[in-house]
Amino acid sequence: MLARTLLSIESQITDTDFEVIVVDNGSTDSTKKVCESFNESVNNLIYFYDDEPGLLTGRHKGIELSTGKILCFLDDDVELNDKYIQGVFDVFSTDAEVHFATGPCLPEYEVTPPYWLDYFWVHINQGKYCFWLSLLDLGDQKLIIDPNLVFGLNFCVRKETALQLNGFHPDCIPDSLQKYQGDGETGLTMKAAENNLKAVYSPYLSLKHLVSKGRLTIEYFKKRAFYEGVSNSFTDLRISFTQNTVNKSLLQVLKDKIWPYYYLLKISLKSIKSKAIPKEVKEMKKLLDIQNKAGYNFHQNEFKNDEQIRKWVLRSSFWDYKLPPL
Numbered sequence: 260m261l262a263r264t265l266l267s268i269e270s271q272i273t274d275t276d277f278e279v280i281v282v283d284n285g286s287t288d289s290t291k292k293v294c295e296s297f298n299e300s301v302n303n304l305i306y307f308y309d310d311e312p313g314l315l316t317g318r319h320k321g322i323e324l325s326t327g328k329i330l331c332f333l334d335d336d337v338e339l340n341d342k343y344i345q346g347v348f349d350v351f352s353t354d355a356e357v358h359f360a361t362g363p364c365l366p367e368y369e370v371t372p373p374y375w376l377d378y379f380w381v382h383i384n385q386g387k388y389c390f391w392l393s394l395l396d397l398g399d400q401k402l403i404i405d406p407n408l409v410f411g412l413n414f415c416v417r418k419e420t421a422l423q424l425n426g427f428h429p430d431c432i433p434d435s436l437q438k439y440q441g442d443g444e445t446g447l448t449m450k451a452a453e454n455n456l457k458a459v460y461s462p463y464l465s466l467k468h469l470v471s472k473g474r475l476t477i478e479y480f481k482k483r484a485f486y487e488g489v490s491n492s493f494t495d496l497r498i499s500f501t502q503n504t505v506n507k508s509l510l511q512v513l514k515d516k517i518w519p520y521y522y523l524l525k526i527s528l529k530s531i532k533s534k535a536i537p538k539e540v541k542e543m544k545k546l547l548d549i550q551n552k553a554g555y556n557f558h559q560n561e562f563k564n565d566e567q568i569r570k571w572v573l574r575s576s577f578w579d580y581k582l583p584p585l
Contacts (some may be wrong), residue, residue, distance in 0.1 A: 260336045260469060263292060265297045265304075267338040267466075273345040278303035280324050282317035285310030312582055314411075314431035314443065319578060322421060328370045330421060332444075333397070334393075334412040338367070338467040346463025347415055352383055358456040359406050359448070360415040362464025363396040369472045385460075391483055392470055399462045406451035406458040411444040413466055424450045425576045428493070436582055438561040438568055442490040477543055484547040488554025496572050543585065 261281070268279055279301055283290045285308075294306040305324060309316050317333060329351050333339075340346075343362075350360045366372075380389045385404075386397035393410045409415075411430070421427075430443030442449075451458065473479060561568045574580075 260317055262280060262296075263338050263469075264294050264333065264335050265293070265301060267341070269297060269300045270341050271339070272341050272347065273346045276303075277344050277346055278305060278325065278327060279308065280321045282320045282324075283308045284314070285312065287338075291585050308397065311580075312433050312436060313429055313437045315427055315429045315441075315577055315580075318427045322418065322426065326416060328418050330416050330418050332411060332414040334415075334465075334468070336469040336471075337364075338469070338525040340463075340465045342463055343466065346461055348365075349463065350415070350459060351417065354457075354459075356457045357459050357566075358417055358420045359409045359451060359458035361395065361404075361409040361458075361459060361555075362461050362466070363397070363414045364393060364410060364413050364466060364468050366392065366394050366470045367467040368470045368475070370475065372470070372475050375537070375540045375543060378536060379480075379522050391480055392474060393468060394470075395460075397460050402460040404458050404460045406456060407445065408460070409444070409448055409458055411578065412468060413464065414444055414504040415464065420451070420456065421447070424454075426578060428577060430490075431579075432582075437489060438484075438565070439571060439582055440486060440489045441572075441577070442491065442494045442557070445490070446494065446497075477546070480543070480547055481550045484550035484552035488551040489492045489554075490554075491551070492555045492558035492562070492571055496559075500573055501575075 265279070265281075271277075281294050281304070283291070283294075283306065289307070291306060294304065297304055307320060307324060309320050321332070322330060329347060331347060346362070347360065351357055376389075378386045379391050380394075383397075385402055386395075388408065390410070393412050395408065395410060395413075397404070397408075424447055426447065428443055428446035429439055429441035432440040448458075461567045465546075562572055
């Protein structure tokens with residue numbers, strides 16, 4: 260998959276200088292060899308190995324190693340359109356007020372998706388998204404969007420902004436260390452929304468996201484719901500203990516509290532309005548709700564009973580951190 264991603268970068272049509280940083284997060288496969296095979300065809304390709312667990316390692320190490328002013332965080336299972344880099348340049352160079360940007364994150368399914376997936380897309384005025392699989396399709400027009408719709412697989416931001424907002428929060432923590440899970444890029448985009456920073460959706464920033472067979476299962480969705488519950492607990496605790504709510508309006512306080520549940524609320528409301536949802540899908544959503552609550556309660560209990568977790572959740576930043584051994 261990484262080779263496909265790098266091939267799509269190799270094929271970019273642009274005169275803009277850019278660098279590619281691959282942070283190998285402790286893999287034991289051929290990641291390094293794959294990167295080395297692109298050294299001659301991809302300019303400014305940097306390979307860096309760091310086995311500290313979690314997606315946060317790659318994100319913050321990437322920021323540290325980068326020399327450019329615009330950062331684009333991409334997953335290793337995406338394929339960029341051939342004008343992506345030029346699109347990034349155009350978005351940020353033509354409007355100094357743009358801090359965040361993303362584009363269509365379109366699915367490339369490994370197998371035919373199950374019928375029930377249709378009921379997990381959220382439809383809004385401009386288009387639709389499915390947070391369960393990090394998919395976004397708001398059409399072919401440039402739009403100003405809520406920063407929280409800038410998903411991690413296609414996450415463009417000014418480096419200065421990422422630094423000023425204190426970077427990302429923990430994400431994709433291994434199962435055995437799940438109590439250290441955080442709210443990932445959402446922690447960053449929530450701060451962006453609170454500060455009214457401009458985010459845009461551009462059709463030129465489109466990519467294909469490979470959706471594997473394993474992700475098109477109820478078991479995967481249940482696992483995702485549990486992690487989402489943990490992330491929501493992390494967000495709630497930081498809002499409750501670290502943010503000054505004295506000078507905030509009641510509306511802003513409510514928005515801060517509700518955002519982590521936004522997707523699930525939208526899906527639930529859609530379920531209530533539609534009488535045509537199959538019984539199997541309704542049962543599946545009940546299971547996911549149970550898993551979400553289980554993840555939330557798990558993390559709340561860890562925070563209550565473990566001083567180390569309390570200190571972890573309430574850290575002012577996560578630039579320098581070390582998880583306990585697996």
